[in-house]
Amino acid sequence: GDSVTQMEGPVTLSEEAFLTINCTYTATGYPSLFWYVQYPGEGLQLLLKATKADDKGSNKGFEATYRKETTSFHLEKGSVQVSDSAVYFCALTGAQKLVFGQGTRLTINP
Amino acid sequence: GAVVSQHPSRVICKSGTSVKIECRSLDFQATTMFWYRQFPKQSLMLMATSNEGSKATYEQGVEKDKFLINHASLTLSTLTVTSAHPEDSSFYICSAKPGYEQFFGPGTRLTVL
Numbered sequence: 227g228d229s230v231t232q233m234e235g236p237v238t239l240s241e242e243a244f245l246t247i248n249c250t251y252t253a254t255g256y257p258s259l260f261w262y263v264q265y266p267g268e269g270l271q272l273l274l275k276a277t278k279a280d281d282k283g284s285n286k287g288f289e290a291t292y293r294k295e296t297t298s299f300h301l302e303k304g305s306v307q308v309s310d311s312a313v314y315f316c317a318l319t320g321a322q323k324l325v326f327g328q329g330t331r332l333t334i335n336p
Numbered sequence: 337g338a339v340v341s342q343h344p345s346r347v348i349c350k351s352g353t354s355v356k357i358e359c360r361s362l363d364f365q366a367t368t369m370f371w372y373r374q375f376p377k378q379s380l381m382l383m384a385t386s387n388e389g390s391k392a393t394y395e396q397g398v399e400k401d402k403f404l405i406n407h408a409s410l411t412l413s414t415l416t417v418t419s420a421h422p423e424d425s426s427f428y429i430c431s432a433k434p435g436y437e438q439f440f441g442p443g444t445r446l447t448v449l
Contacts (some may be wrong), residue, residue, distance in 0.1 A: 230379075262440075269340065269429065269440035270380075315379070324370075324438060328379040 228253040232327035233317050239306055240335055247301040247330050249290075249316035257318040259283075259292055259299040264313040264329070273301075273314070308334045337362045338434050344439035349420055350449055356414045357429030357444045365410035366432035371403075374427040374443070386413040420448040 233248040251259065258277045262270040274283030279294035288303045299316060311334045316327040339362040349355050359369055367388045372380040384405055385393040392405035402424075404416040417424050425448045431440040 267442065267443040268341075270431075271440070272437055323382055323385075326379075327377040328377070 228257065228318060228325045228329035230316050230318055230325055232314075232330050234330070236331040236333060238333045238335065241308055241336075242305045245301070245303040245306045245310075245332070246318050247314055247332070249299045249301065249327060251297050251299065251316075251318050253297075253318055254316075256294075259290070260317045260319075261288070261290055261299070262315040262317060262326075264315065266312070270315065273287070289308075305332050306332075308336055310334050338362075338432070338439045340430065340432050340439045340441040342428075342430055342444050344444060346443060346445045346447075348447045348449065351421055352419055354416055354418045355420055357417075357428055357430075357446075359413045359415070359432075359441055361411045361432045361434070361439075364432075364434040366407060366413075366434065367410060369407060369413040369430055371405065371413075371415050371430045372429045372431070372436070374429060380429060383415075388413075417446065420446070422448045424448050 229252045231250050260275045261273040262296045264270050274285040276283040276292035279292050282291045290299050290301045313329045313331050315329045317324050340386040341360045343358045369386040371383045374380045374384050382395050383398045386405045388407045388410055394400050407413040427443050427445050429443040431438045
């Protein structure tokens with residue numbers, strides 16, 4: 227069945243560091259891909275999405291490119307801030323349902 | 337964006353009791369809502385799809401009699417954990433789709449003693 231695999235956390239970085247969180251997927255067909263963010267005590271929020279191969283989703287300085295050839299959707303940000311500390315989930319739509327990765331906890335130190 | 341609320345945010349109960357969790361769409365109508373369960377350091381697992389005015393659709397391995405879902409109106413779905421046991425302790429999250437995008441509630445932390 228459809229599945230999403232994320233790099234294991236937790237990830238701890240210093241402010242202004244470069245961030246990459248790896249995400250790979252297995253799916254039949256051509257799923258849409260998403261990154262969700264969960265701030266402490268809050269629900270999941272859509273961070274960005276891509277609906278077809280080679281699409282780049284971007285929001286709040288974060289980017290991810292839909293790579294069909296490597297079945298990947300890695301999340302990147304050039305300069306992280308303390309306020310980016312949260313749990314990040316990669317997800318895809320499979321059979322009309324969202325399938326999530328296990329989440330990666332990111333902590334940014336000042 | 338659309339807002340989904342959940343109540344309560346935290347609940348602690350004794351083993352054997354039943355607990356009801358509410359999920360509300362505050363500024364839109366939702367014919368379909370989703371219930372997820374999240375274990376510590378693990379992903380969200382879809383438990384069931386709640387359909388307004390009809391029976392919920394449960395995922396494989398989810399006990400229908402254990403997790404009762406009622407979607408009585410276009411803005412409210414409830415999840416009742418019946419005869420709760422410590423292994424039911426978890427973080428329960430609901431979501432709804434007013435259009436293409438899913439919006440998630442803040443979650444309910446259930447602890448069964």
